[in-house]
Amino acid sequence: MGGGPRTFPGGLSKWQYKRMHEKLARQKQRGLLRHEKQLYLARLRSEIRASQLPGASPPEDGTTASRAHIRALANRFLKPGAEDLWNDDDGPIHRAELPPRRITSAGRNDDHHQLGSAKELPRSGRVGAQDPRLVAFNPRREYRTVAPWWWQWTSASGTPSRTMEAPFCFFDPNRCYSVMPSVQVHQEPSNASVPLVARGLTSGATAPSLFNQERFYSVAAGQFGRKWRPDSSDEDDECMPVAKKDLRFAEFRASSEEESEHDELEARSAIRRKWSSAALRNCDMKKERRALKSYEEESNDHAGRIQELREEIRNMEVLGAERRRYESRGESLLTNKRFDECGISPLTVKALTDAGYVQTTVVQETSLPICLEGKDVLVKAKTGTGKSVAFLLPAIESVLNAMKSHTNHRVSPIFSLILCPTRELAIQLTAEANVLLKYHKGIGVQSLIGGTRFKLDQRRLESNPCQILVATPGRLLDHIENKSSFSVRLMGLKLFVLDEADHLLDLGFRKDIEKIVDSLPRQRQTLLFSATIPKEVRRVSQLVLKRDHVLVDTVGVGAVETPTKVEQMYLVVPHELHFHMVYRLLREHINQEVDYKVILFCTTAMVTEFMYIMLRDLKLNVREIHSRKPQLYRTRIYEEFRDSSRLILVTSDVSTRGVNYPDVTLVIQVGVPSDRGQYIHRLGRTGREGKSGKGILLLAPWEEYFLNEIHDIPVQKSQAPHIDAELKQKVE
Numbered sequence: 001m002g003g004g005p006r007t008f009p010g011g012l013s014k015w016q017y018k019r020m021h022e023k024l025a026r027q028k029q030r031g032l033l034r035h036e037k038q039l040y041l042a043r044l045r046s047e048i049r050a051s052q053l054p055g056a057s058p059p060e061d062g063t064t065a066s067r068a069h070i071r072a073l074a075n076r077f078l079k080p081g082a083e084d085l086w087n088d089d090d091g092p093i094h095r096a097e098l099p100p101r102r103i104t105s106a107g108r109n110d111d112h113h114q115l116g117s118a119k120e121l122p123r124s125g126r127v128g129a130q131d132p133r134l135v136a137f138n139p140r141r142e143y144r145t146v147a148p149w150w151w152q153w154t155s156a157s158g159t160p161s162r163t164m165e166a167p168f169c170f171f172d173p174n175r176c177y178s179v180m181p182s183v184q185v186h187q188e189p190s191n192a193s194v195p196l197v198a199r200g201l202t203s204g205a206t207a208p209s210l211f212n213q214e215r216f217y218s219v220a221a222g223q224f225g226r227k228w229r230p231d232s233s234d235e236d237d238e239c240m241p242v243a244k245k246d247l248r249f250a251e252f253r254a255s256s257e258e259e260s261e262h263d264e265l266e267a268r269s270a271i272r273r274k275w276s277s278a279a280l281r282n283c284d285m286k287k288e289r290r291a292l293k294s295y296e297e298e299s300n301d302h303a304g305r306i307q308e309l310r311e312e313i314r315n316m317e318v319l320g321a322e323r324r325r326y327e328s329r330g331e332s333l334l335t336n337k338r339f340d341e342c343g344i345s346p347l348t349v350k351a352l353t354d355a356g357y358v359q360t361t362v363v364q365e366t367s368l369p370i371c372l373e374g375k376d377v378l379v380k381a382k383t384g385t386g387k388s389v390a391f392l393l394p395a396i397e398s399v400l401n402a403m404k405s406h407t408n409h410r411v412s413p414i415f416s417l418i419l420c421p422t423r424e425l426a427i428q429l430t431a432e433a434n435v436l437l438k439y440h441k442g443i444g445v446q447s448l449i450g451g452t453r454f455k456l457d458q459r460r461l462e463s464n465p466c467q468i469l470v471a472t473p474g475r476l477l478d479h480i481e482n483k484s485s486f487s488v489r490l491m492g493l494k495l496f497v498l499d500e501a502d503h504l505l506d507l508g509f510r511k512d513i514e515k516i517v518d519s520l521p522r523q524r525q526t527l528l529f530s531a532t533i534p535k536e537v538r539r540v541s542q543l544v545l546k547r548d549h550v551l552v553d554t555v556g557v558g559a560v561e562t563p564t565k566v567e568q569m570y571l572v573v574p575h576e577l578h579f580h581m582v583y584r585l586l587r588e589h590i591n592q593e594v595d596y597k598v599i600l601f602c603t604t605a606m607v608t609e610f611m612y613i614m615l616r617d618l619k620l621n622v623r624e625i626h627s628r629k630p631q632l633y634r635t636r637i638y639e640e641f642r643d644s645s646r647l648i649l650v651t652s653d654v655s656t657r658g659v660n661y662p663d664v665t666l667v668i669q670v671g672v673p674s675d676r677g678q679y680i681h682r683l684g685r686t687g688r689e690g691k692s693g694k695g696i697l698l699l700a701p702w703e704e705y706f707l708n709e710i711h712d713i714p715v716q717k718s719q720a721p722h723i724d725a726e727l728k729q730k731v732e
């Protein structure tokens, strides 16, 4: 009796073997704990350091000076719809008040000089090459740097006394802000020691010897960031002597206020440069895009570029109209457009109708036509607005199209691949895809997630139809690297989707994604979906998207990124009282809501486990999900919580993104979220499908710095409820 071998590996007895394993498990647990602690502390340290850097806090009035705005203009991607690439502190997008004009247009309306009013500008121009000193001046190389300073090139008082022909009169149809009509520049006598840039560009009579194209270029590069100089490097900028830096801007100092603002901007841009370039490394496609073309190259490229611009403007118009319609409807989720008007297969429409989906949501209405056209798309839409269906439908359509031409394969290629960051999300997407495939016989969807047996996965993939695959990156990569027949199946891929794209392109997943992308065919369509798309991720997205991709943003620039019907508040409570406070808040909520359904987010798996045990011992109806639990257990809890009410789910970040638990009434976030995106996604587990909900963020006093990150989200401070002695004793 008492089965099992009597000796164990290494000649150990059963008990020795057991003890050894227990010891190893304890060591592993201690290691994990130490690691989590280190991560947490490192994060806090870096946040605190960041908050102490000059200029870390946002401007109080939410606006910036014109110079900063101009810099931002130059810094953005030169694409319509890329407004979300603007710096967070650029302030609202509006036309800056222009200073009293010292520059007048010879025989033309002054308004032509306003930045951004490209449409009013004359469609012709000339290069100011009459001046012999400017023969080497290549307007196409320099104009971008000149234009932004145009307005700065005045002094605070006095009337103009001398007029000269500005040598940079040219026209470039590619760049709105660089278009300049022929102008005359009035210069004050008091400005005899003209600015460095001005000297280079004004009549040589003023200071001919100082015009130096290279020098001028570096002035611009310094002001706009090193990417303007093709041969520059991070080190170059970092090592620039202070005196030289000062010299570069010495002449721009109109007032002490402006000066300090400028220093602050410099410091801030230095920090940004360091972080963005270092973080992006070779993936910083922007650098490449900005590399200056030669004059000839650029001229030859005009026809193509004009075509591209037309496309972009058309896209922008379409999306602008969509957005206006969306805004006019308020926060309503559904549109008037029905799925049977979307050009998708009637069998899919039938399945949609069975599932109760008749009308499209805003994101579905906006993105579907573009996705079905075969374009690469980057979609940003609030949490719980139906992004999953928005990409599952094109995934099914692309399979249907591909299957028309691939009929003779023994094992069908995988035509659509959907990547997502968590196992629960993968399971959910697979289930949703199955619902939509109800009437499509012979088309199958499978999932590949960690925590299951590799061999079983393999068998399942080979024996069941799998034209659509939903996977998490780690397990997918395992299959790509270890099974050549799997890689062969992927070579037929037509559509690649990244759900929660910003998270997948984040540093944690980036390496895996790069490897996965390398093993996919280049000729494919790629769709990126998320509720949050930070600027850096937008840049890295070029890794997977084609250059002419379309941006669909149903949130809108400057709009609140969280669901409007979710009441958000934060409490600042000493750290040692967090457990008491959680219990107090839960009790209060349970008393108020009959059908309560609460998600409680904790910072680590360890804390999650501890919180769960405490609440369970306090006789609350709780469940737990975190990475330390086996997958079968996680799936069971996920299903139970999805289908029930009067339940509290204590979870780590495995439930932060994408997971759709219907009718969650309250989300509590205990401790500081890792970033703004994490706050938004966690909160997004409530208030889905336009419903109402409540979110509470519980911070310790030293975590309050995080509020800066979400300053534009309507989170109200709330008074912490009193914790009486009885409750305290109970918890302790």
Ligand SMILES: Nc1ncnc2c1ncn2[C@@H]1O[C@H](COP(=O)(O)OP(=O)(O)OP(=O)(O)O)[C@@H](O)[C@H]1O
Pocket: 356, 357, 358, 359, 360, 361, 364, 381, 382, 383, 384, 385, 386, 387, 388, 389, 530, 531, 657, 658, 659, 660, 662, 684, 688, 689
């Ligand atoms: N056209 C539709 N009509 C009615 N309900 C819909 C429609 N499309 C999606 N839904 C429902 O909306 C809910 C949220 O959808 P989904 O999970 O796709 O949101 P999401 O935008 O992906 O959210 P997240 O950003 O959190 O991932 C789901 O319950 C889904 O069934």
